[in-house]
Amino acid sequence: MEFMIQLEKLTKRFPGQMAVDEVSMDIPEGEIVVFVGPSGCGKTTTLKMINRLIEPTSGSIFIDGEDVTHMNPDKLRRRIGYVIQQIGLFPHQTIATNIATVPRALKWDKDRIAARVDELLELVGMDPDVYRDRYPKELSGGQNQRIGVARALAADPAVMLMDEPFGAVDPITRERLQSEFLRLQDEVHKTICFVTHDVDEAIKMGDRIAIFGDDHKIQQFDRPETILSNPENEFVEDFLGSGAALKRLHLRRVRDVDLTSWPAASLDEGRDSLRRKLEEAEGYSFLLLVDDRGRPSRWVSSRDLDRSGEDMSDRGLPAAALVEPQGTLHDALDEMITSNVGCAIVVDKQGVYQGVVDIDTVMTAVNTLREELRGRLAVGSWHAVPSEAVEEARS
Amino acid sequence: MREGAPMQDVVDFLARRWPQLLELAVEHLLLVLTAVVFATLIGVTIGVLVYRSPPLSSLATSVTSTILTIPSLALFALMVVWVGLGDRSAIIALTAYALLPIVRNTVTGLQEVDPAVSESARGMGLSARSRLLRIDLPLAWPVILTGVRVATMLIVSIAAIAAYIGAGGLGNWIFDGLARRGSVVALPLIISGTLGVVLVAFLLDAFFILVNKLTVPKGLQH
Numbered sequence: 001m002e003f004m005i006q007l008e009k010l011t012k013r014f015p016g017q018m019a020v021d022e023v024s025m026d027i028p029e030g031e032i033v034v035f036v037g038p039s040g041c042g043k044t045t046t047l048k049m050i051n052r053l054i055e056p057t058s059g060s061i062f063i064d065g066e067d068v069t070h071m072n073p074d075k076l077r078r079r080i081g082y083v084i085q086q087i088g089l090f091p092h093q094t095i096a097t098n099i100a101t102v103p104r105a106l107k108w109d110k111d112r113i114a115a116r117v118d119e120l121l122e123l124v125g126m127d128p129d130v131y132r133d134r135y136p137k138e139l140s141g142g143q144n145q146r147i148g149v150a151r152a153l154a155a156d157p158a159v160m161l162m163d164e165p166f167g168a169v170d171p172i173t174r175e176r177l178q179s180e181f182l183r184l185q186d187e188v189h190k191t192i193c194f195v196t197h198d199v200d201e202a203i204k205m206g207d208r209i210a211i212f213g214d215d216h217k218i219q220q221f222d223r224p225e226t227i228l229s230n231p232e233n234e235f236v237e238d239f240l241g242s243g244a245a246l247k248r249l250h251l252r253r254v255r256d257v258d259l260t261s262w263p264a265a266s267l268d269e270g271r272d273s274l275r276r277k278l279e280e281a282e283g284y285s286f287l288l289l290v291d292d293r294g295r296p297s298r299w300v301s302s303r304d305l306d307r308s309g310e311d312m313s314d315r316g317l318p319a320a321a322l323v324e325p326q327g328t329l330h331d332a333l334d335e336m337i338t339s340n341v342g343c344a345i346v347v348d349k350q351g352v353y354q355g356v357v358d359i360d361t362v363m364t365a366v367n368t369l370r371e372e373l374r375g376r377l378a379v380g381s382w383h384a385v386p387s388e389a390v391e392e393a394r395s
Numbered sequence: 396m397r398e399g400a401p402m403q404d405v406v407d408f409l410a411r412r413w414p415q416l417l418e419l420a421v422e423h424l425l426l427v428l429t430a431v432v433f434a435t436l437i438g439v440t441i442g443v444l445v446y447r448s449p450p451l452s453s454l455a456t457s458v459t460s461t462i463l464t465i466p467s468l469a470l471f472a473l474m475v476v477w478v479g480l481g482d483r484s485a486i487i488a489l490t491a492y493a494l495l496p497i498v499r500n501t502v503t504g505l506q507e508v509d510p511a512v513s514e515s516a517r518g519m520g521l522s523a524r525s526r527l528l529r530i531d532l533p534l535a536w537p538v539i540l541t542g543v544r545v546a547t548m549l550i551v552s553i554a555a556i557a558a559y560i561g562a563g564g565l566g567n568w569i570f571d572g573l574a575r576r577g578s579v580v581a582l583p584l585i586i587s588g589t590l591g592v593v594l595v596a597f598l599l600d601a602f603f604i605l606v607n608k609l610t611v612p613k614g615l616q617h
């Protein structure tokens with residue numbers, strides 16, 4: 001296995017205050033490692049030692065096999081994407097100039113920078129023609145957060161450091177940003193250190209999770225499923241809190257389960273045709289109507305179809321409760337609870353209807369997950385590589 | 396006593412001598428602007444050098460405010476001893492007077508830059524120089540500019556006294572008037588000179604509104 005980031009006995013002691021105590025960690029290329037733990041346990045300090053915003057008291061850091069503790073810090077940082085909770089966009093610069101920060105520092109030529117800016121805006125789902133020349137204050141919190149991510153990705157760094165990147169937005173936006181970010185990660189495959197103090201976020205985002213304790217040491221570093229089913233000690237158990245079964249829903253993505261195909265029809269299909277379709281769909285009391293681009297629009301029942309007139313666009317109930325394939329079953333369950341008909345509608349990147357997730361799907365997934373975990377624990381946690389084991393293997 | 400006549404005298408006087416008033420006003424304006432440009436260069440540099448260190452910052456503020464407590468006539472007199480009569484002395488003294496608001500606002504402006512902005516700039520590997528020139532100074536600029544404007548207003552009136560040491564400007568009429576106490580032109584000279592100073596201050600203020608519009612980045616205007 002290739003390790004992109006290696007921390008060896010990394011320690012930081014501020015005058016009179018221990019912050020990070022002999023943290024060792026091997027982070028494989030292309031994975032998201034989440035640092036999670038109570039406030040003051042040293043997550044931010046560890047992160048900032050990796051890009052040398054804080055100099056370690058002792059220990060070393062290797063990135064891509066290279067000891068970076070003696071590198072020119074500015075050069076090092078241009079190779080590492082950095083996103084913080086308060087984002088820190090430059091308010092006096094346009095969105096395009098903000099995104100171009102590192103490419104400009106690296107002296108890319110103008111055309112290349114302009115092309116890259118547009119590409120990144122597309123990547124984070126914002127229309128370049130609309131947003132390129134705006135200023136940060138003209139954007140919403142969620143949009144600014146996307147720009148923060150785009151700016152960090154600008155020079156295509158192999159490593160990204162993210163300190164509570166979605167900590168300052170409302171829960172709904174946060175969930176959306178998380179899913180979007182996971183989709184983006186599927187395309188860019190960065191090696192990412194991600195700090196949060198939200199266990200749910202850690203389980204959703206992390207390929208691996210490092211749980212820091214009050215003693216500023218790592219309590220457990222492993223795959224989320226292993227940590228959930230096999231907490232190393234009492235601290236980890238307490239920290240995960242109750243409801244571990246529910247948390248496991250974070251481990252299954254919507255795209256990994258079989259979707260139910262709910263009977264659907266087009267908004268402008270005509271009342272007779274719709275009524276026939278609903279009658280044919282046995283056991284379903286609602287029909288899902290999609291617009292001309294295939295995006296979910298309304299739920300209609302036979303009563304709604306009995307009313308005269310052909311315009312369906314405001315009949316029945318709005319088709320809300322959407323999840324994307326890279327959302328988790330936890331997200332789907334969340335949506336389901338607020339949905340009108342008790343299921344979450346799955347849509348792709350363009351918002352086109354794919355199918356639905358209902359409560360049965362979720363229950364089945366919980367059961368298979370449990371069985372999978374039991375099976376794996378019986379044969380030993382083969383694909384979780386604790387750092388000590390790796391250490392042994394290397395020496 | 397000639398009732399209502401002094402005003403009439405001033406009007407007559409201005410009608411006759413306005414080209415000269417204009418000339419003096421331009422001299423006055425140039426004197427002030429030259430000093431302000433120097434003070435901005437020096438004051439911003441001092442601000443940049445000290446803002447990170449609280450003790451140095453307060454040292455810079457107290458030194459520059461001490462300068463302001465020196466009576467202007469005394470400072471001009473000192474300059475004559477060191478540099479001689481004329482514009483040069485006046486500009487040096489005026490520059491010294493203009494420093495306090497500029498230094499203080501530069502320090503405040505730089506210290507008030509959002510820590511998250513500084514951290515992200517550092518975290519992305521911008522060099523210390525680019526951070527200063529491209530991030531910190533542009534963000535502090537509206538505050539610095541306010542300091543420059545206050546400094547300008549401050550020295551517009553002090554510059555009138557510079558005529559005493561042989562510099563140009565509207566102070567010449569005021570001192571002339573003072574020297575010819577009792578004569579008919581004394582009062583018109585003093586009043587016209589004073590009106591001129593007010594006019595120059597007014598023009599400069601309008602100028603700063605324009606500079607603000609032109610130089611404050613669009614993302615910072617509201």
Ligand SMILES: Nc1ncnc2c1ncn2[C@@H]1O[C@H](COP(=O)(O)OP(=O)(O)OP(=O)(O)O)[C@@H](O)[C@H]1O
Pocket residue numbers: 014015017018019020037038039040041042043044045046197
């Ligand atoms: N510059 C500093 N000087 C002194 N002590 C510091 C400094 N920065 C952090 N600390 C201390 O080091 C410890 C770890 O801080 P750190 O910011 O890494 O915590 P954290 O895990 O990120 O916490 P949070 O979840 O609250 O962000 C804390 O006790 C903190 O008070």
Ligand SMILES: [Mg+2]
Pocket residue numbers: 043044045
């Ligand atoms: Mg922190």
